[in-house]
Amino acid sequence: MMPFASLADAEALDRADPLAPFRDHFALPAGVIYLDGNSLGPLPVATLAAQADAVANQWGSGLIRSWNDAGWIDAPLRIGAKLAPLIGAGADEVVVTDSTSVNLFKAVVAAAGLDTRPGALLTEAGNFPTDLYIARGAVAALPHLRLDVAAPGEILNAIGNDTRVVLLTHVHYKSGHRHDMAAITRAAHAVGAVIIWDVSHSVGAVAVDLNGCDVDLAVGCGYKYLNGGPGAPSFLFAARRLQSRLHSPLAGWFGHADPFAFTDDFVAAPGIARFQCGTPPMLSLLALETGIDVFLQADAAALFAKSAALFDLFADLVAARCPTLKLVTARDPAARGSHISFAHPAGYAIVQALIARGVIGDFRAPDVLRFGLTPLYLGFADTWRAVDQLAAVLGTEEWREARFSLRSKVT
Amino acid sequence: MMPFASLADAEALDRADPLAPFRDHFALPAGVIYLDGNSLGPLPVATLAAQADAVANQWGSGLIRSWNDAGWIDAPLRIGAKLAPLIGAGADEVVVTDSTSVNLFKAVVAAAGLDTRPGALLTEAGNFPTDLYIARGAVAALPHLRLDVAAPGEILNAIGNDTRVVLLTHVHYKSGHRHDMAAITRAAHAVGAVIIWDVSHSVGAVAVDLNGCDVDLAVGCGYKYLNGGPGAPSFLFAARRLQSRLHSPLAGWFGHADPFAFTDDFVAAPGIARFQCGTPPMLSLLALETGIDVFLQADAAALFAKSAALFDLFADLVAARCPTLKLVTARDPAARGSHISFAHPAGYAIVQALIARGVIGDFRAPDVLRFGLTPLYLGFADTWRAVDQLAAVLGTEEWREARFSLRSKVT
Numbered sequence: 001m002m003p004f005a006s007l008a009d010a011e012a013l014d015r016a017d018p019l020a021p022f023r024d025h026f027a028l029p030a031g032v033i034y035l036d037g038n039s040l041g042p043l044p045v046a047t048l049a050a051q052a053d054a055v056a057n058q059w060g061s062g063l064i065r066s067w068n069d070a071g072w073i074d075a076p077l078r079i080g081a082k083l084a085p086l087i088g089a090g091a092d093e094v095v096v097t098d099s100t101s102v103n104l105f106k107a108v109v110a111a112a113g114l115d116t117r118p119g120a121l122l123t124e125a126g127n128f129p130t131d132l133y134i135a136r137g138a139v140a141a142l143p144h145l146r147l148d149v150a151a152p153g154e155i156l157n158a159i160g161n162d163t164r165v166v167l168l169t170h171v172h173y174k175s176g177h178r179h180d181m182a183a184i185t186r187a188a189h190a191v192g193a194v195i196i197w198d199v200s201h202s203v204g205a206v207a208v209d210l211n212g213c214d215v216d217l218a219v220g221c222g223y224k225y226l227n228g229g230p231g232a233p234s235f236l237f238a239a240r241r242l243q244s245r246l247h248s249p250l251a252g253w254f255g256h257a258d259p260f261a262f263t264d265d266f267v268a269a270p271g272i273a274r275f276q277c278g279t280p281p282m283l284s285l286l287a288l289e290t291g292i293d294v295f296l297q298a299d300a301a302a303l304f305a306k307s308a309a310l311f312d313l314f315a316d317l318v319a320a321r322c323p324t325l326k327l328v329t330a331r332d333p334a335a336r337g338s339h340i341s342f343a344h345p346a347g348y349a350i351v352q353a354l355i356a357r358g359v360i361g362d363f364r365a366p367d368v369l370r371f372g373l374t375p376l377y378l379g380f381a382d383t384w385r386a387v388d389q390l391a392a393v394l395g396t397e398e399w400r401e402a403r404f405s406l407r408s409k410v411t
Numbered sequence: 412m413m414p415f416a417s418l419a420d421a422e423a424l425d426r427a428d429p430l431a432p433f434r435d436h437f438a439l440p441a442g443v444i445y446l447d448g449n450s451l452g453p454l455p456v457a458t459l460a461a462q463a464d465a466v467a468n469q470w471g472s473g474l475i476r477s478w479n480d481a482g483w484i485d486a487p488l489r490i491g492a493k494l495a496p497l498i499g500a501g502a503d504e505v506v507v508t509d510s511t512s513v514n515l516f517k518a519v520v521a522a523a524g525l526d527t528r529p530g531a532l533l534t535e536a537g538n539f540p541t542d543l544y545i546a547r548g549a550v551a552a553l554p555h556l557r558l559d560v561a562a563p564g565e566i567l568n569a570i571g572n573d574t575r576v577v578l579l580t581h582v583h584y585k586s587g588h589r590h591d592m593a594a595i596t597r598a599a600h601a602v603g604a605v606i607i608w609d610v611s612h613s614v615g616a617v618a619v620d621l622n623g624c625d626v627d628l629a630v631g632c633g634y635k636y637l638n639g640g641p642g643a644p645s646f647l648f649a650a651r652r653l654q655s656r657l658h659s660p661l662a663g664w665f666g667h668a669d670p671f672a673f674t675d676d677f678v679a680a681p682g683i684a685r686f687q688c689g690t691p692p693m694l695s696l697l698a699l700e701t702g703i704d705v706f707l708q709a710d711a712a713a714l715f716a717k718s719a720a721l722f723d724l725f726a727d728l729v730a731a732r733c734p735t736l737k738l739v740t741a742r743d744p745a746a747r748g749s750h751i752s753f754a755h756p757a758g759y760a761i762v763q764a765l766i767a768r769g770v771i772g773d774f775r776a777p778d779v780l781r782f783g784l785t786p787l788y789l790g791f792a793d794t795w796r797a798v799d800q801l802a803a804v805l806g807t808e809e810w811r812e813a814r815f816s817l818r819s820k821v822t
Contacts, residue, residue, distance in 0.1 A: 027471045036475045043471035051466050051694070052459075059641055060454035061440045063771060064447045067821035072641060074820075099689025101663030102513055109552075125675055130664035130689060133677040137662040141520075141552050149675070174673075223690070230470055230483060230693035251548040252512030253541035260822045262585075262776050264536055264560070266544040278510025278541060279634070281695035282641035283462070360474060365673050409485075410478035411671045 007388075010313065010380035018299075019306055019375055025294050026227075026377040033386045035361040038201060038339040038372030041227030041291065050290040054283055072282050076254075077273060079289045080235060082296065083226070087199060087218065088209030089237050095272045096222065096288065097280045100200055100234035101130045102250065103219040104167075106275055107236060108138040109249040111165045111194040111217055112145055114242070119164035120148040122193075124155055128173045131198055135167055155179070156187055163193040170208065171201035171337030174364045176329035178206065178336050182213045189214065200224065200234075204295055205338035205374075207304055210237055217242075225338065225374065226295055228288030236275050243271050252277035298376055306375035308333040310383050314340050314373060317387040322394050328368060339372045348411065352404040353393045359386045363411050418799075421724070421791035429710075430717055430786055436705050437638075437788040444797045446772040449612060449750040449783030452638030452702065461701040465694055483693050487665075488684060490700045491646060493707065494637070498610060498629065499620030500648050506683045507633065507699065508691045511611055511645035512541045513661065514630040515578075517686055518647060519549040520660040522576045522605040522628055523556055525653070530575035531559040533604075535566055539584045542609055546578055566590070567598055574604040581619070582612035582748030585775045587740035589617065589747050593624045600625065611635060614646075615706055616749035616785075618715055621648055628653075636749065636785065637706055639699030647686050654682050663688035709787055717786035719744040721794050725751050725784060728798040733805050739779060750783045759822065763815040764804045770797045774822050 014020055027043045028034055034042055058070040067073045080094035087094070097103075108121065121139050123132060132149070139147045145165070150158035159166065166188040171178045181197060188195040196217040202208050204225025210218055216239055222232035238246055247268065253259045254276035257267040268274040311333070318325055325342040344350055344367060351363040361371040373383070393399055425431055438454045439445055445453055469481040478484050491505035498505070508514075519532065532550050534543060543560070550558045556576070561569035570577065577599040582589045592608060599606040607628040613619050615636025621629055627650050633643035649657055658679065664670045665687035668678040679685040722744070729736055736753040755761055755778060762774040772782040784794070804810055 027467070029472045029474070032474070034474060040470075040475045040478075042474060043466065048463075048467060048471075052463065055454065055462050055640075055698070056438070056459060059451075060438045060459075063440070063443070063445060063453060064451045064773065065766070065771070066641070067451075068819040098510070098513065099663070099691070101665070101689030102509065102661060104663075105661055127675075128664075129667070129670070129673050129675065132675050133662050133664060133667065136677060137660055141660060143554070229466075230477070231690040231696070233692060234689070249548055249552060250513060250516055251544045252510070252515075253539075253544060254512070256540070256544065259540070260776070260820070262540050264538075264540065264543050266547060278512030278645070279642040280510070281644060281692035283698055284692035284695040285642070287466070287694055355476070360476070362475065365671070408479040409671070 007381060007384050010384040013380040017306065017379065019302055020379060022298055023377045023379065028377060031358045033359045033382050035359065035371040035373070035386060037374035038205070038224050038370070039362055040223055040230055041225060042377060044227055044291055044294040046294055047229070047287055047290045051283065051287055054286045075282065075285050075289065076276055076280055079285065079292060080272065082289070082292050083235055086203055086208065086300070087220070087237060088211050090211065090240060092271055093240055094235050094237050095275050096233050096235045096285065097276050098234060100219055100221050101134055103234045103236040104131060104134040104198065105138055106248045106250055107196045107217045107219055108135055108165065108167060109142065110246040111196055112138070112142050113247055114194055114245060115164050115192065116144050117164070118144050119162035121145050121165040121167060122148045122150060122158055122163050123167045124150045124152055126152050128169050128198065128200070131167060131169060155184060159187045159191055159193065161191050163188065163191050166193050166195045169198040169201065171205065173201050174341060174368050174370065176336045176339050176341050178202070178334070181215070185213045185215055201337050205307065207300070211239070215239065222288040222291070226288065227291035229284060229291065231284060232288040232291070233280060233285050238272055238275065248275050248277070250277040254278060254280070295376065303375045307338040307373055310373040310375060310378065310380065311340055313380060313383050314371065314387060317384065318342065318390065321387060321391040324394060325369070338374065339370055342369045343367045344369060346399055349399040349404040350393055353399040354390055357389045357393065359389045365411065418792060418795050421795040424791040428717065428790065430713055431790060433709055434788045434790065439788060442769045444770045444793050446770065446782040446797055448785035449616070449635050450773055451634055451641055452636060453788060455638055455702055455705040457705055458640070458698055458701045462694065462698055465697045486693065486696050486700065487687055487691055490696065490703065491683065493700070493703050494646055497614055497619065497711070498631070498648060499622050501622065501651060503682055504651055505646050505648050506686050507644050507646045507696065508687050509645060511630055511632050512545055514645045514647040515542060515545040515609065516549055517659045517661055518607045518628045518630055519546055519576065519578060520553065521657040522607055523549070523553050524658055525605055525656060526575050526603065527555050528575070529555050530573035532556050532576040532578060533559045533561060533569055533574050534578045535561045535563055537563050539580050539609065539611070542578060542580060566595060570598045570602055570604065572602050574599065574602050577604050577606045580609040580612065582616065584612055585752060585779050585781065587747045587750050587752050589613070589745070592626070596624045596626055612748050616718065618711070622650070626650065633699040633702070637699065638702035640695060640702065642695060643699040643702070644691060644696050649683055649686065659686050659688070661688040665689060665691070706787065714786045718749040718784055721784040721786060721789060721791065722751055724791060724794050725782065725798060728795065729753065729801070732798060732802040735805060736780065749785065750781055753780045754778045755780060757810055759818070760810040760815040761804055764810040765801055768800045768804065770800045776822065
């Protein structure tokens with residue numbers, strides 16, 4: 001029995017949705033149903049004016065004075081403090097700067113420095129590639145650590161007495177699978193290991209409670225559910241109880257206790273500020289701040305509940321109308337994020353054909369079609385229409401047209 | 412005998428200056444003489460429209476498609492290729508991404524990996540702080556290297572048989588002193604050492620010929636003379652002959668040979684692309700591209716000649732009218748960059764009083780007043796008026812007012 005038999009049912013749900021007005025906060029193009037906010041969030045309307053102000057007034061008129069007068073110098077910590085409630089962190093536990101990959105490196109090396117007995121950094125196969133690459137690169141430079149890569153689903157079994165650092169992604173970028181952050185963190189701590197969570201696919205998508213789970217370090221992405229713009233800077237969380245013992249391997253001048261004293265010797269800033277490195281990319285950083293400001297206007301619990309409802313609608317409609325697509329993501333809301341994935345051998349061409357119809361999802365090798373269900377600007381009728389187009393692509397087999405299998409640089 | 416007796420003389424020079432029309436390419440505020448383009452370049456007029464396009468059209472309408480359709484994925488290499496002629500590099504030897512501090516770390520660790528016999532990384536005392544901090548942090552993680560810090564002026568004497576890496580800043584951020592890049596590079600190579608030049612204060616300020624000097628690696632800054640915007644991404648140069656042997660310690664997914672294959676194992680991209688790490692901050696990166704596009708319209712040799720003339724004017728006028736200021740920067744154009752520095756015990760307050768009069772320079776601890784002479788948008792009359800205000804600040808002793816000694820976060 002499907003819960004929504006028709007588009008009219010979905011439209012009725014949109015009319016009753018208290019989050020529906022947030023759609024108008026985003027400058028989504030006409031004729032597009034955007035199901036890729038898990039990869040790059042759309043442009044908030046407020047960012048247009050905020051970015052123009054940052055360029056014309058703060059940079060153009062304020063010039064160098066804006067480091068003080070427009071608060072640029074405080075932006076990495078100010079934006080971190082704004083973001084903190086979304087991840088269950090204290091305002092003094094988050095800094096926004098650099099890319100997720102760079103912050104991963106800082107977190108891994110800093111975590112490894114807490115316990116230099118020989119042992120392993122443990123992660124899992126199929127983790128987001130940059131997490132694996134950065135971990136491998138960091139371990140190569142840390143003589144006391146080896147890299148252990150557990151099979152997916154085997155993390156709890158793989159944590160052992162010589163595990164020193166555990167590095168995991170909370171919500172999997174491809175399958176959408178969500179780890180049990182509390183249970184794995186407890187298991188890591190039980191053997192004395194430090195845990196680092198990558199919450200790139202969970203921040204703004206599901207409830208994240210880093211301090212509630214007693215997490216040590218975390219990193220995450222600003223350009224997905226937070227709508228911070230392409231390549232928006234990343235955030236790094238370090239639990240207050242550990243900060244004074246953590247040393248960033250990228251000890252640049254912005255992480256100095258007194259950067260404008262211009263001394264030859266490095267003295268780490270107190271607290272989370274020590275994880276800053278160089279001058280942050282201010283225009284990108286300020287765009288992220290606006291994205292977070294817009295996001296914070298919505299009720300997080302309502303967002304997560306609507307995400308679950310959108311997922312059920314999408315999954316049920318696909319099951320009924322697109323039987324050749326195999327659901328990859330777990331149905332249990334507690335076991336997943338806010339995107340839904342399906343497997344199909346012709347996944348790439350199907351996604352391209354769907355994009356040509358104005359429904360933008362994405363593809364992840366080798367065979368996964370991925371659709372972001374972002375309750376802030378996506379409605380039930382959007383979801384209904386998206387599956388309608390997906391069913392049409394599959395029904396007409398138009399994805400077999402040669403033009404849809406031409407690979408782009410970015411898939 | 413002063414070369415310019417009056418403002419009228421300076422105005423005559425402006426009328427004859429073929430670079431004078433470039434002033435209109437910059438959105439400088441009225442009532443300001445901007446002498447801090449060596450710290451943060453001003454806003455190019457073209458950046459206003461380009462950034463609005465990047466935000467509204469590329470991000471807003473293009474959404475995720477812009478990684479392919481707007482060429483975002485190619486931006487770090489495309490902008491590197493544009494910048495290459497300004498530093499005497501090949502188009503395939505420069506990438507733009509991350510901050511200068513992060514790129515310094517990559518360069519130091521990659522250089523150190525070329526020769527792992529025990530030895531020293533040599534730099535000099537008083538180098539820009541982040542260069543010293545990053546070098547110290549990198550050496551701490553490299554068991555075969557120690558850090559040697561030569562006294563300023565002693566670099567050639569300090570290069571020895573166990574020198575493995577030499578890290579120097581071409582033009583000093585405070586004094587304006589310029590090292591002899593060719594001679595020091597030869598000396599480093601003579602003992603088998605690898606050299607890394609930080610050209611942050613020279614790119615766009617003086618002629619830089621990395622390949623002509625046979626330089627191995629270099630990094631530099633986009634937000635000073637290139638007018639790329641606050642915190643604009645940095646560039647990294649690696650000589651073509653070395654690229655395949657250099658391994659970035661920050662091996663993130665954007666440095667992978669095939670990032671969208673999403674494989675678990677890292678395979679470095681061929682060439683300079685391997686020095687990319689995470690997703691680059693695209694809005695900041697595109698603002699830098701516009702800054703470089705504007706810069707490239709000017710004739711570099713004319714710029715450097717005008718810089719020398721502005722310096723002579725500034726130095727002569729100060730010598731005549733501000734005798735309490737002690738010139739720090741060398742008079743020989745070949746021995747300096749494109750800023751002029753003076754020492755005065757009350758330097759901070761003098762700079763603040765001057766800013767209150769609309770003449771923006773900056774201060775560097777403990778006692779240096781620093782003025783950027785940027786021929787792209789600064790004229791001879793501007794320079795004359797700036798010294799006129801400086802003389803007034805000193806003559807009235809208004810810098811003694813308490814408000815001018817209140818320290819800002821950023822000095």
